[in-house]
Amino acid sequence: xxxxxxxxxxxxxxxxxxxxxxxxxxxxxxxxxxxxxxxxxxxxxxxxxxxxxxxxxxxxxxxxxxxxxxxxxxxxxxxxxxxxxxxxxxxxxxxxxxxxxxxxxxxxxxxxxxxxxxxxxxxxxxxxxxxxxxxxxxxxxxxxxxxxxxxxxxxxxxxxxxxxxxxxxxxxxxxxxxxxxxxxxxxxxxxxxxxxxxxxxxxxxxxxxxxxxxxxxxxxxxxxxxxxxxxxxxxxxxxxxxxxxxxxxxxxxxxxxxxxxxxxxxxxxxxxxxxxxxxxxxxxxxxxxxxxxxxxxxxxxxxxxxxxxxxxxxxxxxxxxxxxxxxxxxxxxxxxxxxxxxxxxxxxxxxxxxxxxxxxxxxxxxxxxxxxxxxxxxxxxxxxxxxxxxxxxxxxxxxxxxxxxxxxxxxxxxxxxxxxxxxxxxx
Amino acid sequence: xxxxxxxxxxxxxxxxxxxxxxxxxxxxxxxxxxxxxxxxxxxxxxxxxxxxxxxxxxxxxxxxxxxxxxxxxxxxxxxxxxxxxxxxxxxxxxxxxxxxxxxxxxxxxxxxxxxxxxxxxxxxxxxxxxxxxxxxxxxxxxxxxxxxxxxxxxxxxxxxxxxxxxxxxxxxxxxxxxxxxxxxxxxxxxxxxxxxxxxxxxxxxxxxxxxxxxxxxxxxxxxxxxxxxxxxxxxxxxxxxxxxxxxxxxxxxxxxxxxxxxxxxxxxxxxxxxxxxxxxxxxxxxxxxxxxxxxxxxxxxxxxxxxxxxxxxxxxxxxxxxxxxxxxxxxxxxxxxxxxxxxxxxxxxxxxxxxxxxxxxxxxxxxxxxxxxxxxxxxxxxxxxxxxxxxxxxxxxxxxxxxxxxxxxxxxxxxxxxxxxxxxxxxxxxxxxxxxxxxxxxxxxxxxxxxxxxxxxxx
Numbered sequence: 001x002x003x004x005x006x007x008x009x010x011x012x013x014x015x016x017x018x019x020x021x022x023x024x025x026x027x028x029x030x031x032x033x034x035x036x037x038x039x040x041x042x043x044x045x046x047x048x049x050x051x052x053x054x055x056x057x058x059x060x061x062x063x064x065x066x067x068x069x070x071x072x073x074x075x076x077x078x079x080x081x082x083x084x085x086x087x088x089x090x091x092x093x094x095x096x097x098x099x100x101x102x103x104x105x106x107x108x109x110x111x112x113x114x115x116x117x118x119x120x121x122x123x124x125x126x127x128x129x130x131x132x133x134x135x136x137x138x139x140x141x142x143x144x145x146x147x148x149x150x151x152x153x154x155x156x157x158x159x160x161x162x163x164x165x166x167x168x169x170x171x172x173x174x175x176x177x178x179x180x181x182x183x184x185x186x187x188x189x190x191x192x193x194x195x196x197x198x199x200x201x202x203x204x205x206x207x208x209x210x211x212x213x214x215x216x217x218x219x220x221x222x223x224x225x226x227x228x229x230x231x232x233x234x235x236x237x238x239x240x241x242x243x244x245x246x247x248x249x250x251x252x253x254x255x256x257x258x259x260x261x262x263x264x265x266x267x268x269x270x271x272x273x274x275x276x277x278x279x280x281x282x283x284x285x286x287x288x289x290x291x292x293x294x295x296x297x298x299x300x301x302x303x304x305x306x307x308x309x310x311x312x313x314x315x316x317x318x319x320x321x322x323x324x325x326x327x328x329x330x331x332x333x334x335x336x337x338x339x340x341x342x343x344x345x346x347x348x349x350x351x352x353x354x355x356x357x358x359x360x361x362x363x364x365x366x367x368x369x370x371x372x373x374x375x376x377x378x379x380x381x382x383x384x385x386x387x388x389x390x391x392x393x394x395x396x397x398x399x400x401x402x403x404x405x406x407x408x409x410x411x412x413x414x415x416x417x418x419x420x421x422x423x424x425x426x427x
Numbered sequence: 428x429x430x431x432x433x434x435x436x437x438x439x440x441x442x443x444x445x446x447x448x449x450x451x452x453x454x455x456x457x458x459x460x461x462x463x464x465x466x467x468x469x470x471x472x473x474x475x476x477x478x479x480x481x482x483x484x485x486x487x488x489x490x491x492x493x494x495x496x497x498x499x500x501x502x503x504x505x506x507x508x509x510x511x512x513x514x515x516x517x518x519x520x521x522x523x524x525x526x527x528x529x530x531x532x533x534x535x536x537x538x539x540x541x542x543x544x545x546x547x548x549x550x551x552x553x554x555x556x557x558x559x560x561x562x563x564x565x566x567x568x569x570x571x572x573x574x575x576x577x578x579x580x581x582x583x584x585x586x587x588x589x590x591x592x593x594x595x596x597x598x599x600x601x602x603x604x605x606x607x608x609x610x611x612x613x614x615x616x617x618x619x620x621x622x623x624x625x626x627x628x629x630x631x632x633x634x635x636x637x638x639x640x641x642x643x644x645x646x647x648x649x650x651x652x653x654x655x656x657x658x659x660x661x662x663x664x665x666x667x668x669x670x671x672x673x674x675x676x677x678x679x680x681x682x683x684x685x686x687x688x689x690x691x692x693x694x695x696x697x698x699x700x701x702x703x704x705x706x707x708x709x710x711x712x713x714x715x716x717x718x719x720x721x722x723x724x725x726x727x728x729x730x731x732x733x734x735x736x737x738x739x740x741x742x743x744x745x746x747x748x749x750x751x752x753x754x755x756x757x758x759x760x761x762x763x764x765x766x767x768x769x770x771x772x773x774x775x776x777x778x779x780x781x782x783x784x785x786x787x788x789x790x791x792x793x794x795x796x797x798x799x800x801x802x803x804x805x806x807x808x809x810x811x812x813x814x815x816x817x818x819x820x821x822x823x824x825x826x827x828x829x830x831x832x833x834x835x836x837x838x839x840x841x842x843x844x845x846x847x848x849x850x851x852x853x854x855x856x857x858x859x860x861x862x863x864x865x866x867x868x869x870x871x872x873x874x875x876x877x878x879x880x881x882x883x884x885x886x
Binding site: 245 | 434435438439440442444445446447450452453455456457458481484512513520521523524525527528530532548549550577581585587588590591693694695727728736737739740742743763765794795796798799803805806811
């Protein structure tokens, strides 16, 4: 990606701002990232960060319930929000003429969201339907993002279900909402990003006009979620009432994504060498040559890379035939990792992975919504939104020895193995 | 719960200054014109090439009409799609993947009852290789026995997974209920058919149906459209000129009727799927119908979403939208709901359908939907992938970039009366049919009490 023309500054109330003008299409993206995700939920309130994300759409001092959606869409825009382990984001993409309106909408809910008992009850129902849709009523629901962490991790922040248990969701109170907002949704704990068709001077003036008087509150201390890697192999099992075939997820701890970025990137390249495309090592061996599994994936993060601080997880997942024992798959996996550790991949093998990463990053950032969110999350996690533009080069600089070292670190005696079994075998 | 001192919810929702007015919209700049070529090659392939140089990439879509009446067609077509990229005389499976990887590229192949579709992309500098691989597999895919056997095995396992997905179950039931035994209903082949597919059968299907005459290629990206057409002409010169693609027979017109309740024991959620005849993008009423659909359930600020999600909490997502097949179109209404509120959600959905014609959309509802239709078209076509997808969808009815450019004007010309008429003409509850899939014990009595619901398996 070409070096973006970025402007960064901080308002008096602590809100960090990233501006990335680009006139190629008459549209703008606006996002707000808050530095709180589901790892910060207290015990007894699993799923709260995500539930709260829903409530932020339910009205604010100047906007009745439903008005947020109506103003964005009747301006020709689209919107959404999402909750990650370490942050929650809110975003709109609109025709450029709606920039001020989008800034107003985000500012109004940052300043004074309307948290009511009625909306809370309604959104608890909606979130429960979301969980039924995505987890309870479908095969492999929550695999592996909900099911693997409790096997790999021991502490509540890392191990619990980020979608939440129904009993916890039902007990969420307005008091909880008020405390969560006042603690975590301070302007100093957030990043505002604007990308697309606008001028910097105009955007600065509009941002000051709408966000300037959001009162400052202290930035909450960010706890460490560190915990030691597993001292042996950990195993877990899950019965799935809908799955027709068994599945397997293997989770390894990765280098610190923030403080050891190059080590982390070596793992991304390793993921490509193992799993990306028919020529990748595990695809060739496990899917085509032996063959032991139907489909296979390898990569970083529960929902993808660059969405969490330490600790983060490298996962390998596979769906396989009932007659294949998980240990056969694990044995083949360990052999391939040992081979890589002993004999580093050749240049062509690396080139195929890095060229696909370069093209993938270009493609992702061609979509304004993804580009806006990337600037925001890299500002939040790395203090460096410009990193977005240099990632492809950093990935291309990963050496064969780096990949071999990353493979060597994925040890069988320090991993989590989750086995998913169909509840009705042979169905 | 996390801080020792905080304000109450009520204090948080109030400021001294009080509510503020929402800013007006500023002035909108029009999207730049894109240079493009829309032409038909000597071998009959339509090529739509557009320069959009926002990133150094190129997106390629190829759609080949690919219908077949043979009992084994869906299974053979599925195996063909899964095996197309496993080798040619020049390249084996790994070589294909490696060459594509080195140009940052990928090609994906999919098939449905109407067409065989290819999605390809690469760094723009790799376009010659991308076209060479495309031409190689289109003219020389070899379908060696071992690859066909292995891909068939994997397909059987993947189909087992697909058939446990509630949305797949509901879709299959809806197709059978509304279209009977029309070939369009055979979207997911059966495992027992897959095992009957032979490499000879796959090769014969390729020879008979993977043809350029009647197919469309869309190419968008950092390219020179004039030059790229010549490059494609040369790369594809060996791709057959005998015969034409096989086009799916027209779908029967939907006339409305009972909703079929399909039992799925133990389901914790139900799928509501309703459907009615609509008109395609080429119809003069389409722009009005599109706005009407947004008002009903086509976006978040719609009557249906505001009722059954934001007011009643029955569903995470309710949605209505168009499905285009050949020259025809239908409008589908979907919602997934908890078992104990399914009947109530169906009742509210029918109520909103009826109300749309009787209490027609207001000026402000129409204006909101109009702006959304125009704005989302601009946003969705601002990226290479978005534009390529949009153009591919248009190409099957002969439309192209001119349609995208002129559509905002058509939307701007729609009147409130046009929308009221479209609501009556197309959204009346009696025009709909459909299915509900869910737990019979919890749903059966309530659903049948509503009326207009029959219980059973789709014929």
